[in-house]
Amino acid sequence: MTERLVSKRLFWQTPVSGTTVSGPISSAIDLRMGVVRMESLTFMASSVTSTVDLGFFYAISPDGVSWGSFADNTALLTSTVSLANPEGYQTIALPAALAPFVRFSCSGTGSNPQDSLCTADLWLRMNQ
Secondary structure, eight states: OOOOEEEEEEEEHHHHHOTOOOOOOOOOEOSSSSSSEEEEEEEEEEEEEEESOEEEEEEEEEESOOOOOOOGGGOSSSSSSGSOOOOSOOOOOOOOSSSSSEEEEEOOOTTTOOTOOOEEEEEEEEEE
């Protein structure tokens, strides 16, 4: 069986103001039909005034209606400041979601500036 990579846009130039604990949340991603696994989260963050400091989190759901907390799962990334180039194009490997629905959150941490913007995509490996 042939597989292919498919990108799902999570955020597009989405504002992540300051150190908001619960920043923007993506729409639910349905992993039931043809998804072999989640491969990676790719993102680019930027700020005119200072260095961006973001964290990425995920929550799962058995039905797409009742959601667990983002705190229930280990953070995908706790701080972009720890990266060699915090405002460059970055990729995060993803764990197995072990649920049919997943959604993502991007939150400001530490000294994140008020004018931070984030663009992020989820890469899925799917059956052809």
